[in-house]
Every structure is written in structure tokens, then in C-alpha cells.
Amino acid sequence: MSARTDVAQPRLGPVGWLRWTWRQLTSMRTALFLLLLLAIGAIPGSTFPQRSIDPARTTAWIADHPTAGPVLDRLGFFEVYASPWFAAIYLLLFVSLIGCVLPRTRILWHQARSAPPRAPRRLDRLAAHREETVDGEVEEVRERLRVALKRRRYRVHAHDAETLSAEKGYLRETGNLVFHVALIGVLIGVAWGHLLGWKGDVIVPVGKTFANTLSRYDTFNPGPWVDVNALDPYTITLDRLDATFETQAKSPGQFGAPRDFEAFTTFTDADGKSEPRSIRVNHPLETGGGSVFLLGNGYAPVITVRDGEGTVLYSDATPFLPQDNNYTSVGAVKVPGAAPKQLGFAGFFLPTGVIDDQGPHSIFPDSADPQLALTAFEGDLFPSGSPQSVYSLDTASMTAVPGKDGADQLRILLRPGETYALPDGRGSITFDSVERFAGLSIRTDPGKTMTLVASLLMLAGLVASLVIRRRRLFVRVGPGPRPGRTVVSVGGLAKDDDEGMPDEIAAVLSALEGTR
Amino acid sequence: MTDQTLAELSNLAIYSAMVVLTLAMIADAVYLARLVPAREAAQEGARERELVTAGGAAEADASDAASALDEPATPVGRDAEPLGARKAAGIGWTLTVLGTVLVVAGVVLRALEVHRWPLGNMYEFAIFGAMFVLLVYCAWSTRRDLRWLGLFVVTPVLLNLGLAITVWYTDASELMPSLRSVWLAIHVTVATLSVAVFTIGFSLGVMYLIQDRLETATDRPRSFMSRLPDARALERLTYGVHIVAFPMWTFTVIAGAIWARQAWGSYWNWDPKEVWSFVIWVVYAAYLHARATTGWKRQNAVWIALVGYGCIIVNFAVVNVFFVGQHSYSGL
Numbered sequence: 145m146s147a148r149t150d151v152a153q154p155r156l157g158p159v160g161w162l163r164w165t166w167r168q169l170t171s172m173r174t175a176l177f178l179l180l181l182l183a184i185g186a187i188p189g190s191t192f193p194q195r196s197i198d199p200a201r202t203t204a205w206i207a208d209h210p211t212a213g214p215v216l217d218r219l220g221f222f223e224v225y226a227s228p229w230f231a232a233i234y235l236l237l238f239v240s241l242i243g244c245v246l247p248r249t250r251i252l253w254h255q256a257r258s259a260p261p262r263a264p265r266r267l268d269r270l271a272a273h274r275e276e277t278v279d280g281e282v283e284e285v286r287e288r289l290r291v292a293l294k295r296r297r298y299r300v301h302a303h304d305a306e307t308l309s310a311e312k313g314y315l316r317e318t319g320n321l322v323f324h325v326a327l328i329g330v331l332i333g334v335a336w337g338h339l340l341g342w343k344g345d346v347i348v349p350v351g352k353t354f355a356n357t358l359s360r361y362d363t364f365n366p367g368p369w370v371d372v373n374a375l376d377p378y379t380i381t382l383d384r385l386d387a388t389f390e391t392q393a394k395s396p397g398q399f400g401a402p403r404d405f406e407a408f409t410t411f412t413d414a415d416g417k418s419e420p421r422s423i424r425v426n427h428p429l430e431t432g433g434g435s436v437f438l439l440g441n442g443y444a445p446v447i448t449v450r451d452g453e454g455t456v457l458y459s460d461a462t463p464f465l466p467q468d469n470n471y472t473s474v475g476a477v478k479v480p481g482a483a484p485k486q487l488g489f490a491g492f493f494l495p496t497g498v499i500d501d502q503g504p505h506s507i508f509p510d511s512a513d514p515q516l517a518l519t520a521f522e523g524d525l526f527p528s529g530s531p532q533s534v535y536s537l538d539t540a541s542m543t544a545v546p547g548k549d550g551a552d553q554l555r556i557l558l559r560p561g562e563t564y565a566l567p568d569g570r571g572s573i574t575f576d577s578v579e580r581f582a583g584l585s586i587r588t589d590p591g592k593t594m595t596l597v598a599s600l601l602m603l604a605g606l607v608a609s610l611v612i613r614r615r616r617l618f619v620r621v622g623p624g625p626r627p628g629r630t631v632v633s634v635g636g637l638a639k640d641d642d643e644g645m646p647d648e649i650a651a652v653l654s655a656l657e658g659t660r
Numbered sequence: 661m662t663d664q665t666l667a668e669l670s671n672l673a674i675y676s677a678m679v680v681l682t683l684a685m686i687a688d689a690v691y692l693a694r695l696v697p698a699r700e701a702a703q704e705g706a707r708e709r710e711l712v713t714a715g716g717a718a719e720a721d722a723s724d725a726a727s728a729l730d731e732p733a734t735p736v737g738r739d740a741e742p743l744g745a746r747k748a749a750g751i752g753w754t755l756t757v758l759g760t761v762l763v764v765a766g767v768v769l770r771a772l773e774v775h776r777w778p779l780g781n782m783y784e785f786a787i788f789g790a791m792f793v794l795l796v797y798c799a800w801s802t803r804r805d806l807r808w809l810g811l812f813v814v815t816p817v818l819l820n821l822g823l824a825i826t827v828w829y830t831d832a833s834e835l836m837p838s839l840r841s842v843w844l845a846i847h848v849t850v851a852t853l854s855v856a857v858f859t860i861g862f863s864l865g866v867m868y869l870i871q872d873r874l875e876t877a878t879d880r881p882r883s884f885m886s887r888l889p890d891a892r893a894l895e896r897l898t899y900g901v902h903i904v905a906f907p908m909w910t911f912t913v914i915a916g917a918i919w920a921r922q923a924w925g926s927y928w929n930w931d932p933k934e935v936w937s938f939v940i941w942v943v944y945a946a947y948l949h950a951r952a953t954t955g956w957k958r959q960n961a962v963w964i965a966l967v968g969y970g971c972i973i974v975n976f977a978v979v980n981v982f983f984v985g986q987h988s989y990s991g992l
Contacts, residue, residue: 172953596917
């Protein structure tokens, strides 16, 4: 390939290289490549578990794949949409988009302000063309065509006495630009929501009140710019929670399927005004600054623990977290006030309980036969002093309370109203009643309105850019073969192969009907 | 009528539709097969005509640019077709209309049976989608001669109905709470309609690529394809159909996001279904982009559109059944 190297190539300085890079980045080809890359890059997020959606499944996947797991983790495959490479794709795409939109806006601006170009000399060279000889003087015929074009909403300009230049469909390019600019709007809206939005989850048993302060949340994920101490001081009291499950369907998979959940609450706003409000799936409670969603529910058995003298050490509705569709739930009761050693209970709550060789589990989500299956531990509940889950017991510094019959583990099975006396004067535990809890998720997203408006603008721009046609028509009139006759020539120039052009010309020429 | 009776009637309607559509498919195939001898006979005449019009290049251009979506693109008119072909096409059309009526009946009976908008599981998506494909085809057929397209619309519909009634069939059931919303009717209906239009676009795209290959082949094999619209026209039809479907898909994604906020608290969660809807959107956007890019071959652009349809298939058949996400409504 020596011949090639002989060719004198222009030397590019640093500015030249920058310009070259910019041209490459903003070219349609690069944009197309980045679009396809974006599509491919998004796919791993659906095939691998994502940490932001299901952290437990992600951890399990990595543990199951000791070789691939850590490597993929480093490459960001479990947080695809927050990974640097995914961000690189879409940011490059948006830079390319801006680089494409800016010059096009300038061109459209100039075109919209300047007259349509002069008519070419030979209109029959245009893709669509028609010539006719009609009655009438040249000026008269041209005037009729000018009116006809105006009626068809063309911008008409006469550069000289024999021609007309007409153009319409500027909204096509405008729509296209709106579409692209609105995409930037969507991105800003999403970023805005990410920076200033927050979400928090809290479990509220029936009868309890939730106050909107940071410390009350079970989990709280604020955006980087959120002032976590400035939350609206409203409260929500859960008065009742109704849950309905399928009991009629015969087909497998449908029996016991959830049908309806409704939380009846008393909402007290920051000014102290109270009113009853209900929260259902698809019907969140709007607080003004945020929305409260009913995203989960479960059971909170009311449990009371007494010491040897009968003094109440613990009495509370204790949420147990559902593990399956039939609400087999796990939870823990921690009694730090017990003496001489702290007491802890861990185990299952079963709304319709069965204990067989599969262990304790529930066979229906509603509370038909509620049971509490617990084991007891004693020792130090909070050995390290570090925060721990309220739903599980850290038994590292605890020992199992032995059973009365000499078994190494005490097994307690309670139905509502039953009390179990703990061995050796440790006191008793009572299962008083069953309550439900509501899993509330409270979220604000200040960017959502912007995202929505931008999306709708994007859709409108898209439709405009696909439906509207950009058309240029040129008219040339001249004296006919004999006086009183005029030769009319109309040529059409359409962008992006427009099949309707001959019809359009025919429609314009129909203004001369009756003069042929 | 009891729900049980309605269920039986609905299934009966779908089964009958499949029988009728199978016959329609055969009739449509016969139509295309019988076109070929006509081509042979017409070839001589065509050659003469070419000589006559050789001077009028401008005229040829004008007729070439005939409106893609409204005017007949079949090169030879109905009268030039052999009688056998015309008869077969007539039978095919009548049976397609009958099949469409039966699928509509199947969907309506299903809706009456389940007492809600019948878009709650995969079986219902599939029969609803089949209904839309047929309705779009029938409606479009009243505006232009689409008899040549019949086979390529009825066949995928039949395949879809077959899968629906055997693999995806689900007994009537109520909806889970998160699906109880007016957005079910809006979001899922538009999604289904959009997929239906994309399906026709896919068929046209495949036909375009075949036609294009045949046209550029040095020794063109004899086939019915030579009686179909030429590659240029097919490519335009493909594009015309996609620019109808793409805004509808855009609307689907936006409506889905609005609903997601209502139901799950956040308008975008990167749930697998959302990921694939996004991928589909991006791929079809790439198709439109590629078509507008100078220097990109139309064939390659159409290939991107076909990949987009592949993503739709994945989104429906794979994501619904095998991926863990919030859109787990397959009912399987």
C-alpha cells in the first residue's frame, strides 16, 4: 500500500483534531452507533439481578458464581444503569445530539426568516413536474396560483415576474428538533429527581402512628442534594387494613392470589389538620410534598412477655416479614429488660399454619388459623452495639433456652390468646391477637413533572416530524402559443422521498380549473 | 349466560377462527401461486410497453412516486390477473374477514367472561394482538389492494393464536391489585395495537429484503415475488407502517411510566419489562435514524427494524415467562 502513503495528507493541528473529533461525534453515523450500543448496553440489566432492585438476589447470584460473580460485579453488571460505561454511552449520545441539534436549529431559524429559494430554470428536472396551457394572462394566472398556494398554507415569494417560490412544512424540522431537545429535557428531569428526590420505607402496624421524620424510617434513600432534616412534619395513623384474597378460583396459582388491599388512615398535615384518607394500590396518598404508596402488607402479632412475677416486660404489635405468597412470615421479639439474662425469641408467624416435614409454613394468606412458632434464646441481645435488624435475632452471644423435656431447643407454638410459661421462672410469653401491618413507601420526585412534560413534548415533536411533509413548489408562467393563453409549469421538490408530490401539484393546479 | 358458557363460546370462537384463517392462508397462497403463469404471459406485453414509454422518463418518475400508503402498488392491475388467482384472492379475503369477526367475538366473549378489560395475562394479550393485526390489515385493505400481503399477515396471526391457545392459555381470573387501573385499558391496549402494527411492518420488511435480493440477482428466479410491488415500494411501505407504530410505542412507554408511578411509586424502575420496552424503543429509533442517515443502505436500516421486532418477541415470550420482575402477569 505504498501508493497510499505517498498521498499528501493535510496536517491537523490540535484545533483541527478537536474539530475532527467533534464532527465524528456529532455525525449521524456515530449517533446511530451509540443508539445501538445503548440498546445492547441496557440488556444485561434485565438478565442479571440488579442491586438497586433486589440486593438479596444479587448477593446470592454472586455467591453462586464465585468465578464470574466478582468479575461481573467489578464491571458493573449488577448496577448497569449506574455504571460508568452505561453513563458514558448515554452522555456521548446526548453530546452528539446537542451537537446535531444546535446547527440544525440555526439553519431552520435562517430558513424560516428568509424567503423560499429562487425557482430553478428547468422545472421539468424536478422529481415531480406538470405543465399545462390555460386561458388567461400571465399575471392573472400567476395570481390565482399564488392564492391557491397560500390557501394550502405555503409561504409564497415571487423573486421575479414569471415565477413563484413556495415552501411549507417547517413544522417537520421544528418537530424533529423539539423531539431531540425534549429528550434532553427527559434526561434533566430524571437527573433532577435523582438529585433532589428521596424514598423511604416504613412498616406501620394497625393502630400505630407514623411521623414523617428521618428516625422513623426503616430505610431511607435520599438523593445527594436532599436536606434530610427538612421533611414535612405530617403524621399518618393506620386505623385499619383490609386485605382480600382469592378463595373461589380453582386453577392453580390463582387460589390465594391477592385481590385487594386498602389501608384506612388518619392523615394529619403539618398544620395539625386531620382527615381520614385511604391508600390503595394504584391510589397513593398525596401529601403535598410527596406520595405515600401502599407497597406491602403483612402480619404483626401482638405479643406480651412477662417476667416471673407477672410484670410486663414487652407488649407490642410485632411485624413479621412475609417470605412467600401465603405469608409465611419471619420475625423476632427482643426483650432487653429481662433478668438475669436478656431474652430473645425468633421464629415464624403463620396466618394459616401447618407444621409438617417441610417445617412450619402457611397454606393461605388470610388469617384462618394463625399460629406463632418460636424458639427462645438468652444472653446478650446487642453484643457489638452496632445496629441490627429488628426482624432477626443475632444469636452470636446467646444460647438457646433448653426445652422442658430435655430437648436442647425450646419450641413454642401459640395460637391467639394462649400463653406459654417459660421454664425455670423466666416468665411467660403470650400471643394476644393478630394485627396487620402496612408497608408504606413514601417518595418524592421533584423531577417527575419535568420528565412527564418533556416526554409528552417529545411525543408531539415525534408525531409532527413523522407526519408533516416539507415541500417546495415552484411555479413558472409564460406566454402561451397564442394571446390569452398561458403556459404554466409547476415543479415540486420534496425532502425525504415524498410520494404525495404529484397529487399536491395536481391540487394546486386545480385552482386553474375551467381555464384549460 | 354463565361464565362457564362464555368461556366455552370464547374458546370455540378462537378455534373456529383458526380453522377459517388456515383456509384463508391456503387461499392466499393459491392466489400468489396462480399469479406466476400470468407473469410469463404478461412479460411479452410488458416488454413492448417498456419500448413505448422509454422516452418519457419524467412520466415514469411520477408514477414511481405514487403515494405509498394509499394507491395500489401492484404493477399489474386486477384485470390482468388470471381468473383462478382472482377467485382465490376473493375467497382468501372473505375468509380473512370471517376469521377477523371470529377473533373479535373470541375477545369480546372473553371480556364478558372475566368481567374486566381482557388484557390481564399472556393468553389475552395474544388474542387481543391477533385481533388488532387482523383489524389493521382489513381496514388497510379497504384503502388499497393488499391481497398480496394476506398470506404474510394471516400466517403470523395463526402462529400466534396457536401458541396462545396451547401454551399460554389461562383460565379466567381476576386481576391482582396492581393491575386494577384505568391505565390497564390505556397502556396495554396501545402497546398491543402498536405491536400489531409492528408485526405488519416486520412482514413487509422481510418481503422487502427478499424482493431486493431477487431484483439485484443476475439471474432472477421465477417466483410470485415478481408480481408483488417492487423493492422500492415495499421499502416505503415498511417505513410507512413503522412510523405509525413507533409513536404508539413511545406513548406506550410514557403511559406505562405514568402508571408505574401510580402503582409502584416510581415511574421508572428498570424492571426487565421496562428494560426491554426501552430497548425496543431505542432499536426502532435507530431504524428511523438509519433510514434518515445518508450513506446508510436502506437494507441495513430494515435489518435494524427486524432486530426491533426480535426484541418485541423477546419482550413478550421470554421476559413475561422467564424473567423475575414486577410485570409478572403471564398467568402461567
